[in-house]
Amino acid sequence: EPEVTQTPSHQVTQMGQEVILRCVPISNHLYFYWYRQILGQKVEFLVSFYNNEISEKSEIFDDQFSVERPDGSNFTLKIRSTKLEDSAMYFCASSEGPGSGDDYEQYFGPGTRLTVT
């Protein structure tokens, strides 16, 4: 069964460093998302991406964050200068798009745990 994959599973970085979190969405999916979950808290939306541009972003997604689909398979989240409060589990998700029965379902990857020290 197709699945969303994310690398690395765990990333440790120092405050102020740049990190890139990588995701490979399901191959025929058209919508891509990033969410984060700070330890013990709820899952929060960061950004959605469709047709090679951001379709929606949250207040959390400030100028320190960016997303990119550099090729036909990868979807990345970059944090330019990490802060301690960026420590969280980051989930990538994807969904198909209009025209099929399960097009609204967002499939989540296993997450990348980011620890900023």
Add this chain to the structure above:
Amino acid sequence: AQSVTQPDIHITVSEGASLELRCNYSYGATPYLFWYVQSPGQGLQLLLKYFSGDTLVQGIKGFEAEFKRSQSSFNLRKPSVHWSDAAEYFCAVAPTGFQKLVFGTGTRLLVSP
């Protein structure tokens, strides 16, 4: 703004007993409704979803949920809980199919022998 309320932070159920997890949402129209499960250290797995039609929806692992428009609720149920159901359960809503999911704070289910 949309919001999702899961009033129970923790629930403990005996194995074999029935389960109901509560979810209420605040939104002007009927949103798309979802229940996800997260096992420790794992990602989010979709249990079931409601878009329209029959208000009682069946999901995986023997779960079902009932949409009640009058109560703005989408409660998750299971008739007989298994020890492997111990996990965190999140209710989520989206205004349309492709927009962001807004999650509740989650309910941690503990299953006692």
